[in-house]
Amino acid sequence: MEKISFNEYQKEAYKLISEEGRKDLITNGVLGLAGETGECCDIVKKHKFQGHELDKEHLKDELGDVLWYIAETCSGLGITLEEVALFNLEKLHKRYPKGFEKENSIHRKEN
Numbered sequence: 001m002e003k004i005s006f007n008e009y010q011k012e013a014y015k016l017i018s019e020e021g022r023k024d025l026i027t028n029g030v031l032g033l034a035g036e037t038g039e040c041c042d043i044v045k046k047h048k049f050q051g052h053e054l055d056k057e058h059l060k061d062e063l064g065d066v067l068w069y070i071a072e073t074c075s076g077l078g079i080t081l082e083e084v085a086l087f088n089l090e091k092l093h094k095r096y097p098k099g100f101e102k103e104n105s106i107h108r109k110e111n
Contacts, residue, residue, distance in 0.1 A: 006081035013071040025076025032069035036062055 004012075021028040039062045046052040074081050096104055 006085055009067070010071040010074060010081045013068050014075050016068075017072055017075075021072070025072050029069050029073030029076055032072065033066060036065040036069055040066065 017025070017028075040059060043055055043059050043062065047054040070084075071081055074084060095108055
């Protein structure tokens with residue numbers, strides 16, 4: 001596959017969820033997210049503090065796993081990845097209408 005939309009990805013990812021995982025998509029999804037984001041953190045920690053080269057391919061692999069668990073959690077919530085992406089961009093554009101500004105970050109208004 002050369003190009004894929006968020007929603008197409010989510011449909012394909014759903015096909016790969018285990019039978020047990022499908023029984024509770026939200027719990028399996030967020031627990032998977034915790035594990036995979038931890039692996040991303042470990043790669044960066046080793047680079048920053050233990051002298052390892054930044055393993056971009058390994059980080060890319062783990063980010064794919066993060067995306068997969070986000071898709072699974074979205075499926076459990078009955079929403080699409082596209083909805084989440086658009087919602088997030090709308091929120092950030094409201095927060096930073098001229099692009100990121102430190103002052104808007106420090107004194108940001110909650111929704």
